[in-house]
Amino acid sequence: MPTIDDPTLVFEQERVRLVRLAYRMLGSIGEAEDVVQDAWLRWRRVDHAEVGSAGAFLSRTVTRLCLDVMKSARVRRETYFGTWLPEPVAMAPDEDPGDDLTLTLMLALERLSPLERAAFLLHDVFAVPLADVAVTLRREPPAVRQLAARARKHVQSARPRFPLEREEGTRIAKAFFEASATGDVAALRSMLADAVVVHSDGGGKVHAFPRPIVGIDKVTRMFEGAARKSWIQHAQKLQDLWIDGLPGYVSLEPGGMLQTVALDVQAGLIVGIYFTRNPDKLQRMAMRFGGMPGAPVSH
Structure with missing residues (x-):
């Protein structure tokens, strides 16, 4: 680790961790990067001779900035059209996710107060000592300790009882895409749990289901309708991915619109399907794969 005599190099070594922390707090890579940039400006102005630990100082700065951002973010969520999902962060199936925080856990964190969320992330996910968390908050x-315990209790149900092997998750995601792309509803039905839920985030900018679709019968009817209209058969899968810790893929829909699909798999069955279609959340995916993030919806 370089000394604080070289503050730029110290910050760059911390940057990836800081962006991960901010993203886990905010659910938006763009906002996370803005927060980390703000932390960099503050880091440049600080007297580094008075900083005991660069990592602790930067984590504290980023967390406090995120808590400020969350005040306005919560107001925006209250007026968000339809289902809100985090901006998808995708990795190849063989990449190390860095932690076990999945999309379903991030959604569970959304139900916590900002302080509970910060306490849980810092202490349970990023292994920050409790005394340092207390100083930060x-x-x-x-x-x-009570904040973290309450958070832990609330998110416990979102943690899978058994971890999903990467190879098995990728196999299920591939089979799901194949069955949906060919309109094989019987094969789809065999993969779904009875209480499966479909979540679709279009942000009011592209076509999406404004409310979750719950139950195997309603979900299979949704896929049957899509198959009759030839929507899903014309989708082109661009790459198998793990999206926020869940197996899935990114696809190119008719008209060149991008979409990510993440699957929550428990005991070998799909219990949750997460479609992200909001073009604002797919800008980085579009740069990566060359498709259009989305197209406007006429109302």
């Missing part, structure tokens, strides 16, 4: 350690 400007709370006494016993209060922070």
Whole structure:
């Protein structure tokens, strides 16, 4: 680790971790990068001789900035059209995710207060000592311990009982795409749990289901309708991916619109299907794969 005599190099070594922390707090890569950039400007101005630990200082700065951003973000979520999903962060099936926080866990974190979310992420995910978390949140350690415990209890149900092997998850995602692309509803039905839920985020900018679709019968009817209209048969899968810790893929829809699909698999069956179609959340995916993030919806 370079000394703080070289603050730029110190910050660059911390940058990836800081963006991960901010993204886990905010659910948006763009906002996370803005927060980290703001932290960099503050880091440049600080007297580094008075900083005991660069990592602790930067984590504290980023967390506090995120808490400020979350105030306005929560207001925007209340007026968001339809289902809100985090901006998808995709990895190849063989890449190391860095932690076990999945899309389903991130959605569970959305139900926490900002302080509970920060306490859980810092202490349970990023292994920040409780005393340091207390300093960051400007709370006494016993209060922070309670915040983290309440958060842990709320997200417990979103944690899978058994981890999904990467190879098995990718196999299921491939079979799901093949069955949906060919209109094989019987094959799809065999993969779905009875209580499967479909979530679709279009942000009011592209066609998406404004509310979750719940139950195997309703979900299979949805796919049957899409097959009759030839929507899904014309989709082109661009790459198998793991999206926020869940197996899935990115596809090119009719008209060149991008879409990511993430599957929550438990005990070998799909219990959740997450379609991200909002073009604002697919700009980085579009740069990566060369498709259009989306097209306007006429109302």
